[in-house]
Amino acid sequence: MALNRRGLLTGGIGAVAAGLLSGCGGKDLDDLLAQAATVPKSTARLTWWVSEIPSRRGAVVADLIIRAFERRHPQIRVSKINAMSTSDGNRSALTTQLAGGSSQPDVYQGDTTWPPQFGHAALALPVEQVLPDGFWDAYPDALRRSSTYLGKVYAVPFFTDSTYLYYRKDLLAKHGLRVPRTWEELLRTSRTVQQTGDVADGFLWQAGVTEALTANVTEFLADAGAPVLDERGRAALGGPEAERAFSLMAEFTSSGVTPSNVTTWAESDSQDAFVSGRGLFLRNWSYAWVNASTPEVSRVAGKVGVALRPGFEGTGRSGNSCAGGWSNFINPSSRHLGAAVAFARFCAGDEVQRLLAREAGVVPALTSALHSKEARAAGDATVLRAADLRLVDRPVQTPYYPQVSKALYTPANSVVGGDLSPAAGVRAAGDGLRAALEGKSQ
Template sequence: MALSRRTLLASAGSIAMTAGLTTACGTNDLDDLLVEAKRPPEGPVTVRWWAGKIPARDGGDMRPAIIRAFRRKHPTIRVETVKGLSTTDGNRVALTTQIGGGSTTPDVYLGDTTWPAQFGANYLALPVDSLVPESFWDPYPQALMQASSLKGKVYAFPCYTDAAYLFYRKDLLAKHGIPVPRTWEELERGARRIQRAGDADYGFVWQGSVSESLTCVVTEFLADAGGSVLDRSGRVAVADEPAQRAVSYLRGLVDAGVTPSAVTTFAEQDAMDAFAGGRAVFLRNWAYAWGMSEADGASKVAGKVGVVPRPGFEGRPDSGYACLGGWSNFINPNSENLGAAVAFARFCAGEEAQMMLLREAGVLPAMDTVLDGPAAARTGDPTITTTRRLKLVARPVQTPYYPQVSKAVYTQVNSAIGGSEPVGGALRAARSDITAALEGKAL
């Protein structure tokens, strides 16, 4: 790579986040990188892929199988895995430091779907939209493309996605003659009836801790009520009427005892344990919860669980909103093997790898056309067969300051559901904190 790129990268930390990759390295430098990224590798090369375990249905790891399939198509490109860290934030901080310091490795890294704006704006990811035909993006969910973009540029190749569902106890609903709820109000009434009968400690469990998990929950309930954290223009909308309805409902669940007051400390595993342990009627969780609920020996509710898209509010025309999750492959702009890195990331996004994920993985393929095919129906996995009924919604990731925006959301909403602040006051505080975050002021 040219010395000018190394020098420019070293000073990137002093460049405003909103300036983006073009400002950080100059239009000509970016054009040179993109030309290089389109060029097939000459001779044997090694690509280093930073990626945590991609779980297989049998408990194994999908990464070796994906690499073997890629090597059959590209025998001159060797892929070495660099083990990712155990947490999303840990990976984000480590990669920000490493790539921001000018490291040429990893060449490709698997990152959260919330990262593109932040990483693209800070010269930590190469814009990839011009490296493929425009039609390349057609088979992927619109919410995923929205989350992967900043100012019209796409900064990641899809790999796999995730979404939230409503899990419920089929046996308890049948015992009490309660239909699967179509609205949140029906869910609350049904849950209270089963609790009063003494058949469950908790009516509905979800993730309410001071963490990113609560931002996901809030994003969904805001969509249910017809709102969002940021509007389409990027302005703060979290203190409007839909937000009042959404957060008031969550607070009301706690006040009514349908959701335990300890939900303010519940991370994903806490909610999962309560449901798989037979203590709750309903659970909001990601796709992996199906496998954990059905695990013989480890789950007390195996064979008793149903899965449906999330309900909606009474009087609202829509239901089935689900927060978009998952991981995508980013290209390190400093890589000395850009062409090979792009080839590998494209392969992971392509139909062959996506079909492997469908057949063998414990995650959801990102490609809609794979989820629409007959192979998806044959899996018998309800999280796969119902995925195309979901209305995926992205978190407020259209800003490089998303981590600060998310912190403002989950901190203030947690205080509202816990009762330490009134809903209206917490939402006004969230609005103020989000506004400050969007202006680049640290929280």
């Protein structure tokens, strides 16, 4: 069927209910939840849409999870559908497929920003009734908030992703410099080491016109104490704090601390530059630690340290990290809802979460797994320091989040590129946010 994306993401409650019923063979939500609450005793075959999960020791992590699940549930077989490498690409492909009523994939790995969009469009099953009481007590509050839309939970935790400041500990030691505690200090330190010729770039990050820049903007605004939305979910971006954040982004490039082509970069571009030895500092997600520390792919392996992100001088707001990661969603049109829920819950449980700590270059969602013997043995600083982070939510609690994200990253990209002043960028972002939240932007 032809899919009108705007119509899909802006329909009212009646349209949502109609979509749910028409997408599931005419069954109502109570029927679906009854099916989802029971693990089948007969043979069932599931498909799992899953992206490649970074591996510590070369194993295909998704295959390890599937084999572990099938040992516990021998009547259920799981096969993978290899997903795309980007959040936006997966969202587009899944939206098209699920809106057509496809029964596959039964379970799909999705970004933690997706629940409002997919829940609003009835492309994910609300699962709070099939989760046990107290379930969320074992997971970070930020993950529960991002999984919930209008009081309903649409995602089951899998793994989280947080951002850190990676740095060349060998170069800081060589020049007698400490890990920067503020952005102002990072700028000074970067210029000092760049002037010696020991490194080409000071600070590597992501400022392309993608969701990656939205995450960065969210963090810089939090560092400056600038809210994006107010307590009622309305646009609140503006004022000197927001301009301070946008001014910092502009200064990175205008000072030469960050290369000018950062305006085209996503996470992989900045990571590639860092592991090739080009940069002194890198802001990236937790998975970058494994890649930076692996001699086969990194020229700087053994020379990298990890710290919490700095803050602005005089604010005391260091250690902010965008709350990211991936969860498992249930296709409401699945023919095996009980098996699908069992698999999603298994991925959120202790066995898989410890497996992730041992084998995967990601942060387990289960809080206890962060302190497990597997996490200590892996020695991944991003896992061991995860509890020290201040998690910051992107403004995701709206079905218009793709438009909200665009309203942030488009003017921010122009500010970084020197085409807009920081003040003009903040005004454009504020205006764009208001339009996006009202469903008036594309």
